[in-house]
Amino acid sequence: MPLFRANERNAVESIARLTYCNPLDAEFTERERSILGSDYVPHGAVWSLRAETYPENPALAQLAVISERIAGDTRARLLRGASANSGELTLYAYCVIYALYQRYADQLHQVHVAPAHGRRRVTCYQRFSRDVQHFLV
Numbered sequence: 001m002p003l004f005r006a007n008e009r010n011a012v013e014s015i016a017r018l019t020y021c022n023p024l025d026a027e028f029t030e031r032e033r034s035i036l037g038s039d040y041v042p043h044g045a046v047w048s049l050r051a052e053t054y055p056e057n058p059a060l061a062q063l064a065v066i067s068e069r070i071a072g073d074t075r076a077r078l079l080r081g082a083s084a085n086s087g088e089l090t091l092y093a094y095c096v097i098y099a100l101y102q103r104y105a106d107q108l109h110q111v112h113v114a115p116a117h118g119r120r121r122v123t124c125y126q127r128f129s130r131d132v133q134h135f136l137v
Contacts, residue, residue: 003088016094064102096135
């Protein structure tokens with residue numbers, strides 16, 4: 001039995017690609033559209049780092065929810081003894097990485113907009129480390 005449900009497979013593969021895809025590349029938008037379907041809202045292609053509050057790509061919040069759900073559901077299946085091949089485990093790991101990045105994006109963003117923060121301990125590190133242990137160890 002495959003690790004992912006048939007209706008999850010496309011989203012899992014697309015989220016995995018988003019993890020290392022250039023957000024300025026057309027593929028990123030194609031993957032967003034593939035995952036969100038009719039819920040996809042077109043947005044500008046310009047991504048830049050700004051110190052002030054910036055309008056966020058509306059798809060990111062939706063993708064964060066989807067990746068969190070898939071990561072949690074997949075972890076539960078693995079704990080119940082579901083078998084998985086190496087390719088499925090790799091896809092799961094990428095989905096977890098994407099979910100955790102989105103979970104901590106605001107705190108990580110502060111390191112860029114306030115360089116003094118980069119010289120201090122990142123306050124979310126302990127929680128991030130526990131989350132990695134929870135999902136991947």
